Amino acid sequence: MTIRVAVVRFPGSNCDEDALRAAQRAGADAVFVWHRDDDLGGADAVLLPGGFSYGDYLRSGAIARFSPIMKAVQRHAEAGGAVLGICNGFQILCEAGLLPGALARNSGLTFVSKPVPVRVERTDTPFTSAFAPGATMTLPVAHGEGRYTAPADVLDALETDRQVVLRYAEGANPNGSANDIAGICNAAGTVVGIMPHPERVADPLVGSAVGAGFFDSLLAWAAPAPR
């Protein structure tokens, strides 16, 4: 039994091939869907890949969130379907209101592209169940607007409700993110947004496969519970 994964392509997506490949390597039946499509083709899970959708015009993700496919993603998410937004995908999820807060310009002003140590804070999501609680790993980040920002009460709620999924290791926050947040999820834990790029380190061929766990998790999540 496998799982059908839709990888959404926006004009300007550039991590779509990597995301598709990472999902396929984990054993998923992964397919691309175009931003102008209006349905997900029966997908069980959705990946919003990284890149610069619509040239990052206005704000990162601001225009992509109104593309036709996002209505289908919204319905899928509201029905409890799994959604993972990576980098630009995380920005789109925030703009769409599927996740709280926003990603602001990095505090250091520069575009940051480097490996960063992170810690898995929550393992009961469709994308992190393959990890041990508190597991640490090094994942690449590549973004100019990755500083997670939210009103103080929202930040408090995220911590209280355990909605922080991924956190930069102490002293390794690359962008000034509030509470060292690298990734969060919605209240149900089914919609996840992360700034680091696990799909870029999901194959030993590229020197590291630590990110494969995000995609292996999805397969385990979809498998029927043992009787």
Next chain:
Amino acid sequence: MTFRVHVRVTPRTGLLDPQGQAVQHALHELGFAAAAEVRIGRAIELRLAAASAAEATDLARRMCDKLLANPVTEDYAIEVES
């Protein structure tokens, strides 16, 4: 009637604006020591057909709430001229 609408979007008060800080630093380097609280946002201009200035303002506000500004990180100001 047609109106000229100017929308000014700025980083939320109190929110770190690294662009503004960097430019302020550069201004100080250039000898403009008096420059303070530099904030950088964006200006959006558009022409808008509406029955009245009030309607134009209302339309522009809805555009800001829906797309032009992010309520988490940005404030906006609207100016309408006929």
